Amino acid sequence: MTALHEQGAGQQESVRIGLAATGLSKAFGGVRAVHDATVAFHHGKINALIGPNGSGKTTFFNCVTGMIKPDSGTVTYYGADITGKAPHRIARAGVGRSFQLCRIFPRMTALENVLAAVRPPSKTRLLASAHHHGDVARARELLSRVGIEHLEGAEARALSYGQQKLLELAGVLMADPDTIMLDEPAGGVNPALIERIAGLVRSLNAEGKTFIVVEHNMELVMSLSDHVVVFDRGSQISEGPPSVVQNDPRVLEAYLGV
Amino acid sequence: MPSASDRTRGSGLTTALKIVGILALAAAVLSFPSFAANPFILSVGVVIMSYAVLATGWNFVGGFTGYMSLGHAAYSGLGGYATALLIIESGINPWLALVLGALLTAVIAVPVGIASLRVRGASFVIVSIAFVLILQLVFQSWGEFTGGSNGLRVPRPFGPDVLRPEQHERFFYLHAAVLAIALLTWWLIDRSRFGIGLKAIREDEDKAQALGIPTFNYKLVAFVVSAFFTAVGGGLYALWFGFLDPIFQFSILIGSYMVLMSLLGGIRSLFGPMLGALVVGYSVEFFKNEYGDTQFHLVATGLLLGLVVLFMPDGVLPALAALLRRFRPQESSIREVTQAELAEQRNSDPITQGAKR
Ligand SMILES: Nc1ncnc2c1ncn2[C@@H]1O[C@H](COP(=O)(O)OP(=O)(O)OP(=O)(O)O)[C@@H](O)[C@H]1O
Ligand SMILES: [Mg+2]
Numbered sequence A: 001m002t003a004l005h006e007q008g009a010g011q012q013e014s015v016r017i018g019l020a021a022t023g024l025s026k027a028f029g030g031v032r033a034v035h036d037a038t039v040a041f042h043h044g045k046i047n048a049l050i051g052p053n054g055s056g057k058t059t060f061f062n063c064v065t066g067m068i069k070p071d072s073g074t075v076t077y078y079g080a081d082i083t084g085k086a087p088h089r090i091a092r093a094g095v096g097r098s099f100q101l102c103r104i105f106p107r108m109t110a111l112e113n114v115l116a117a118v119r120p121p122s123k124t125r126l127l128a129s130a131h132h133h134g135d136v137a138r139a140r141e142l143l144s145r146v147g148i149e150h151l152e153g154a155e156a157r158a159l160s161y162g163q164q165k166l167l168e169l170a171g172v173l174m175a176d177p178d179t180i181m182l183d184e185p186a187g188g189v190n191p192a193l194i195e196r197i198a199g200l201v202r203s204l205n206a207e208g209k210t211f212i213v214v215e216h217n218m219e220l221v222m223s224l225s226d227h228v229v230v231f232d233r234g235s236q237i238s239e240g241p242p243s244v245v246q247n248d249p250r251v252l253e254a255y256l257g258v
Numbered sequence B: 001m002p003s004a005s006d007r008t009r010g011s012g013l014t015t016a017l018k019i020v021g022i023l024a025l026a027a028a029v030l031s032f033p034s035f036a037a038n039p040f041i042l043s044v045g046v047v048i049m050s051y052a053v054l055a056t057g058w059n060f061v062g063g064f065t066g067y068m069s070l071g072h073a074a075y076s077g078l079g080g081y082a083t084a085l086l087i088i089e090s091g092i093n094p095w096l097a098l099v100l101g102a103l104l105t106a107v108i109a110v111p112v113g114i115a116s117l118r119v120r121g122a123s124f125v126i127v128s129i130a131f132v133l134i135l136q137l138v139f140q141s142w143g144e145f146t147g148g149s150n151g152l153r154v155p156r157p158f159g160p161d162v163l164r165p166e167q168h169e170r171f172f173y174l175h176a177a178v179l180a181i182a183l184l185t186w187w188l189i190d191r192s193r194f195g196i197g198l199k200a201i202r203e204d205e206d207k208a209q210a211l212g213i214p215t216f217n218y219k220l221v222a223f224v225v226s227a228f229f230t231a232v233g234g235g236l237y238a239l240w241f242g243f244l245d246p247i248f249q250f251s252i253l254i255g256s257y258m259v260l261m262s263l264l265g266g267i268r269s270l271f272g273p274m275l276g277a278l279v280v281g282y283s284v285e286f287f288k289n290e291y292g293d294t295q296f297h298l299v300a301t302g303l304l305l306g307l308v309v310l311f312m313p314d315g316v317l318p319a320l321a322a323l324l325r326r327f328r329p330q331e332s333s334i335r336e337v338t339q340a341e342l343a344e345q346r347n348s349d350p351i352t353q354g355a356k357r
Helices: A002-014 A057-064 A087-092 A110-115 A123-127 A133-146 A161-174 A191-206 A218-224 A242-246 A249-256 B002-035 B039-065 B073-090 B094-116 B121-141 B164-190 B193-203 B205-210 B215-241 B252-265 B272-291 B296-311 B316-326 B330-347
Strands: A017-028 A031-042 A046-050 A072-077 A095-097 A179-183 A210-214 A227-232 A235-240
Touching: A017 A057, A017 A210, A031 A046, A031 A057, A031 A210, A031 A227, A031 A235, A046 A057, A046 A191, A046 A218, A057 A179, A057 A210, A087 A095, A087 B205, A095 A161, A110 A133, A110 A161, A110 B193, A123 B193, A133 A161, A161 A179, A161 A191, A191 A210, A191 A218, A218 A242, A227 A242, A227 A249, A235 A242, A235 A249, B002 B039, B002 B164, B039 B073, B039 B164, B039 B193, B039 B215, B039 B252, B039 B272, B073 B094, B073 B121, B073 B215, B073 B252, B094 B121, B094 B215, B121 B252, B164 B193, B164 B215, B193 B205, B193 B215, B205 B215, B252 B272, B252 B296, B252 B316, B272 B296, B272 B316
Parallel strands: A046 A210, A046 A227, A095 A179, A179 A210
Antiparallel strands: A017 A031, A017 A072, A227 A235
């Protein structure tokens, strides 16, 4: 136990905070979806955000990425206040995200889905062809990285759910974010694909991407993440390395619903 | 990869076919006046071309972003009145008035767009209708400036020595030129990064924004461009028809026609609205001629709109294209099968297969 603590302390010294929230709250009518949440995610790490169903994880994601305006509290990204900023501004600041129920552009091809995330170098380049050579090459590279390059010409709605999840990830990567927020990447997909997604997250993390992953698959969370934040009833009840969080009585209580 | 080279060969053939098709279409349009049996037929041609310009103008916002404006008559009406009033009040050249009038309308569209593009779906439709009804009231009651309900006579750009059939012919070609510019602009946007962003908004606006697309600005630009082309259409029509009546100019019916024509022809395709204009324009004129100016065409419009939305939500053109694809030459269909099989084989990679739900 002491060894663990020391290890924790040693880590803390080198920890740099990327995305963080202070006193963040959001209520829907009487439902306090997120309530006074204070959270800090570690730069360069694979952070996990876990918690029982309805504990406010998705709402937290939405508040942080500007999809929903929080009622109170602040969100910072590497120290800069991004509270209530428009989603595209937060995206352009370097935060990419996926959605819990996988969102893609159904009537566009897989390749176009990825190309849609291109950030033109300047406004004047907006009228340049979407099928710009460099962009297409990069989009194909990403499609092949997630393993669906053979489907580039298919309409996204024709892909299987697992393929759509991979496509969504490729789109997120096209925008070249520094921080990638995934809402249940393993939800509704088979074990083999979960492994593929986990492998992608690991290799992208090795290349310097910071991850914040909401996930219910505990085995995956424990094997994948460096830092775990636990939510219950809209706020953080525990945080730390997976091994520590796993044995935290408050976490067990939240999950067992005592 | 064999499929990749096949695709390039296939697209080369498609491009050639497209160019031939466009040339044939242009030739057909341009030769119409010489085939038109009488001035009446020619005038129907001008009406249809005018509809084609309006529908293509509407499709800059409706087709790209999926925001269905039922009140686009606001912009054709403003374009018409602005052109007429600029000529009457300041005596400038009618063609300059046409361009200035459209630019002025585009400027007016900026605040309207800022206000109305904040809401989506049905709310947007209602706001668009509200705006056109407000304009109708204003232009009806502001008598000393707009002519009010008595209407406004628009000075003719061509002198009285130009006879009626000649007038029709000239306006037919003028409309064709404007239509060509509108189509070219639509095509340019369609293939651009801006266009792919707009289409992403149509598909899933929140997702588009989460990917970093400044959706509001994109929508606004598309909206203003749409207002501009619709206004040019309205202005040109005013110069041809020579008379403006606020009830007709700012009517929901005209806006509904634009929607119907675009939906009919297909809002995702370049020539869709134009094809829809041909069908709707021809039917409207046919019914008017057969049964007089009754409310019958209203019922027919409603029925047609219902049928299209129910059975061909992608429009007639895409439905035809899908039908054609079935009758493609054998060679290409074999290739399609092989390609599909190829994908299938790769698919049977258990990883993505099992995930199918
Ligand atoms: N748009 C909304 N309107 C009303 N209530 C909402 C809305 N979004 C979320 N909620 C409520 O807020 C609470 C938190 O929901 P949220 O989706 O954030 O939980 P979650 O932790 O992501 O759950 P899960 O693990 O099931 O995805 C729930 O009680 C939910 O019903
Ligand atoms: Mg959730």
